[in-house]
Amino acid sequence: MMHEHSSATERQQLRRLLLSYRGQLTEAERERAAHKVSEHLHALTEFQQAQTIGSYHSVRAELPTAELNQHLQREKQLALPRLHPVVSNHLLFLQVTEKTIWHANSFGIPEPRLASPDIIPLDHLDILLVPLVGFDQQGNRMGMGGGFYDRTLAAHRAGRYPKLLTIGLAFDCQQLEQLPTEPWDVPLNMVITPAKIWDFRS
Ligand SMILES: Nc1ncnc2c1ncn2[C@@H]1O[C@H](COP(=O)(O)OP(=O)(O)OP(=O)(O)O)[C@@H](O)[C@H]1O
Numbered sequence: 158m159m160h161e162h163s164s165a166t167e168r169q170q171l172r173r174l175l176l177s178y179r180g181q182l183t184e185a186e187r188e189r190a191a192h193k194v195s196e197h198l199h200a201l202t203e204f205q206q207a208q209t210i211g212s213y214h215s216v217r218a219e220l221p222t223a224e225l226n227q228h229l230q231r232e233k234q235l236a237l238p239r240l241h242p243v244v245s246n247h248l249l250f251l252q253v254t255e256k257t258i259w260h261a262n263s264f265g266i267p268e269p270r271l272a273s274p275d276i277i278p279l280d281h282l283d284i285l286l287v288p289l290v291g292f293d294q295q296g297n298r299m300g301m302g303g304g305f306y307d308r309t310l311a312a313h314r315a316g317r318y319p320k321l322l323t324i325g326l327a328f329d330c331q332q333l334e335q336l337p338t339e340p341w342d343v344p345l346n347m348v349i350t351p352a353k354i355w356d357f358r359s
Pocket residue numbers: 298299300301302303304305306307308311339341342
């Protein structure tokens with residue numbers, strides 16, 4: 158269909174543009190941004206009260222999470238995603254400790270080895286920290302284009318994880334006024350950038 162075709166093209170162009178903004182940041186700028194975002198996160202009551210937090214292993218020019226994850230591993234229960242072994246194109250979250258064994262998935266992204274006692278269902282998470290390529294003033298999110306977070310969080314949008322708070326972590330250059338959206342896109346509850354905590358809950 159013409160509409161879907163042009164929309165997909167528009168999304169792909171926007172994704173490339175936003176990736177180029179993010180890619181222009183130096184490593185030092187990215188680390189400074191991560192520090193500031195982590196400070197904002199720690200100031201949130203919801204974070205202080207959270208026991209179980211899902212995060213992501215940052216790759217390429219994503220907002221760095223290595224230090225934050227180290228901290229979460231010590232102070233909270235930390236869960237990181239892997240490609241779901243059964244439900245294709247979904248993510249499965251596993252508890253991470255110093256004993257976790259890692260391997261690279263098909264995208265080259267490190268993920269915790271699958272062990273059933275380590276599985277943390279999404280409804281056990283208090284907070285899920287989500288990587289993104291772009292976000293807008295309504296909380297709409299654009300990712301890398303795989304639909305992994307959209308599929309994984311479809312039940313969240315449907316109200317099935319009432320306590321889960323999804324928080325996108327981003328650089329300020331990733332913010333747009335209005336992203337084009339598709340029916341499957343799951344908006345974020347909050348986004349944290351160095352400049353601001355965006356709260357999209359009404
Ligand atoms: N809940 C869903 N069920 C089935 N297909 C889905 C679902 N969510 C997304 N998809 C498919 O995934 C593809 C990519 O989606 P989209 O362009 O929104 O990716 P994205 O939001 O950038 O990626 P991600 O969620 O991994 O960050 C789309 O073609 C869409 O058809």
